[in-house]
Amino acid sequence: MNAPFDDWDDVSVSTVGAREAPALAPVKASDKRVVNGHGDINQLAPFRYPWAWEYFLTANRNHWAPTEINMAQDVQDYHHKLTPAERHMFENVLAYLTTSDILAMRNIGLAVMEKMTAPELQIYQARQVFEEALHTWTYQHCIETLNLEQEEIYNRYRVVPAIHGKIVLANRRLEKILRSDLDLSNRETLHEFALSYLFFAGIFEGCWFYNGFSPIFALQRRGLMKGTAEQFQYIMRDEVLHCAFGLRVIRELMHEENLVLDPKAVAELWMEADAAEEAYAHYILREPILGYSADLHLGQFRFVANRRARQIGLDEPFLGAKATLPWLDEQANLRKEKNFFETRVTEYQTGGSLEWD
Amino acid sequence: MNAPFDDWDDVSVSTVGAREAPALAPVKASDKRVVNGHGDINQLAPFRYPWAWEYFLTANRNHWAPTEINMAQDVQDYHHKLTPAERHMFENVLAYLTTSDILAMRNIGLAVMEKMTAPELQIYQARQVFEEALHTWTYQHCIETLNLEQEEIYNRYRVVPAIHGKIVLANRRLEKILRSDLDLSNRETLHEFALSYLFFAGIFEGCWFYNGFSPIFALQRRGLMKGTAEQFQYIMRDEVLHCAFGLRVIRELMHEENLVLDPKAVAELWMEADAAEEAYAHYILREPILGYSADLHLGQFRFVANRRARQIGLDEPFLGAKATLPWLDEQANLRKEKNFFETRVTEYQTGGSLEWD
Secondary structure (H helix, E strand, C coil), rough: CCCCCCCCCHHHHCCCCCCCCCCCCCHHHHCCCCCCCCCCCCCCCCCCHHHHHHHHHHHHHCCCCHHHCCCHHHHHHHHHHHHHHHHHHHHHHHHHHHHHHHHHHHHHHHHHHHHHCHHHHHHHHHHHHHHHHHHHHHHHHHHHHHCCCCHHHHHHHHHCHHHHHHHHHHHHHHHHHHHCCCCCCCCCHHHHHHHHHHHHHHHHHHHHHHHHHHHHHHHHHHCHHHHHHHHHHHHHHHHHHHHHHHHHHHHHHHCCCCCCHHHHHHHHHHHHHHHHHHHHHHHCCCCEEEEEEEHHHHHHHHHHHHHHHHHHCCCCCCCCCCCCCCCCCHHCCCCCCCCHHHCCHHHHHHCCCCCCC | CCCCCCCCCCHHHHHHCCCCCCCCCCCCHHCCCCCCCCCCCCCCCCCCCCCHHHHHHHHHHCCCCHCCCCHHHEEEEEHHHHCCHHHHHHHHHHHHHHHHHHHHHHHHHHHHHHCCCHHHHHHHHHHHHHCCCCCHHHHHHHHHHCCHHHHHHHHHHHHCCHHHHHHHHHHHHHHHCCCCCCCCCCHHHHHHHHHHHHHHHHHHHHHHHHCCHHHHHHCCCCCHHHHHHHHHHHHHHHHHHHHHHHHHHHHHHHHHHHCCCHHHHHCCCCHHEEEHHHHHHHCCCCCCCCCCCCHHHHHCCCCCCHHHHCCCCCCCCCCCCCCCCCHHHHHHHHHHHHHHHHHHHHHHHCCCCCCCC
16 A cells, blocks of 8 residues: 555545545544544445445346336226226326436435435435336336326426425425525524425335325226336335435434424424325315225325324324225235335334334 | 315425425436436436446346355465465455445445436436445455455455555545535536546446456456456446446437536546556566566556547557457456447437547
């Protein structure tokens, strides 16, 4: 090895947040932090968060592509078997999802990832950014296969208030943390960042996405749109990881920064999300379809929301909410295997206060 | 479909750059732009840049994972067959690459992607961000398999001036365009952005990476370190796409914005890159190894640099440079198939002034 050399002025540009004289010694794991770290962002190991690396490896093992799934029967089902009410539901769910996953990509890629100061966290998020793009590809594949009018579908979130309402909530949170020069050493800003990340991981991905495929799964359970539903099962498996990872990061962040979330702000988060979901459920299911309804949809949202709250050590927002779709968690279990991240979490969670159902 | 509704104040937050009253009509492809666009970033289709979507699909077809490749013989080779000079070369190439790919991930994920105002461009870049993370995983896999001291390897770029020099150049370019509020309607800033992106796509990925695996391929050609070399062939295939995509985006950008790159600034880019590469080549090959030398390395760098310049419609910076590693392009042709993006580019390039060798 060569001896260290003198001209280190430029090294500081390679670190995030560190403008002081750089250390030449290897990075210590204990120097790493979720945010506000001064370690060298270019050095992957040693890991402070080895679980983040495991998430990355797991996500890679889960690799799939929409073109692998047979959609032939879906074309028949869509055009010849679905009722008008079912087609209305199907199209609007798809319209909501297309917009949502581009937004999710931008959130994690542009707002969250850059604030992380440990490369192993960025590495999983890089995979996550790609997965959101993969999901967008999936919707595009469904739209093309079913020969839907893509421009109309993509634009629907700007025309339908009940879809628009959910996107607006998400965009508000995204806007608040998008700036690259966000000062996370400011306690108020840090709190805002944690709330926004909680919204995206816990609600947007953990509830809205997790439960967002349910109306399609209800068709699948009756033997309809099975190709689309299988696509969505793969997406759901990814989203379960995104949610679990995000909540884990937020817990670490709260621990490291000694941050307590304001219960009033959190309650507002849940209530806003609930109101938007209620309007959405009533719109996509304005006419009942066999085996599914707006009430079932909203009941399951609240049941899942309670689970997400517990995972982050918060009080349940919807007291007494019961599972209205008891088959949903099983549906998440792709190919009837155990859904590792939803059911066997003890290996992934060190905090004793946290449980998954 | 529902009628449009009134409360559109919030819609503007969902668009990039557009603060005027939002249009409710579907996005028109002709409204999209590489940067400075006012279209709705949340609507994927209709595509203005269908080639970007094709890049995304091609990249997905190229999917691979480092754990699929047999590394057993490499462990033997590394510890029992390589000479000290070969081990010195191998370790320092690996050390350079580990740092480089994290930097590449941050560049495309944090500096470039957010400036794009057409979602189909962001979609490919989302895949690219992931591929850089996949490459980082590959180096980590090699380091673990060969039982190298990972902390020392990761830190080497801060200790070895010849490695540090290349990283500093890259970090300078990254710093210039990292801010999320970069005003690309300012001509000077736009020029700086184009130059930085040209550096990353054309030099960092298109020359340094493209030619960066050559010393390892020289071992492979003698039957040594074949597992590592196969890993690097997969990485090289990805990098070829990254480079081709980036140069295509820059050409579109120059066309749309009527931007001409300052020849003096471009010349400086090449000369800086050449000087850094020369120091690096002499360091990793301070003692010659069988079938490879610093002169061969630098000669090939200049030959490839000329190709990149032609691809973007610029003059060749290194007049008369000849291929010193005639086998390198063939090496890029994984499994001896045609390397689609290096040799059959007519379908991917509409500009008549652009040729690939």
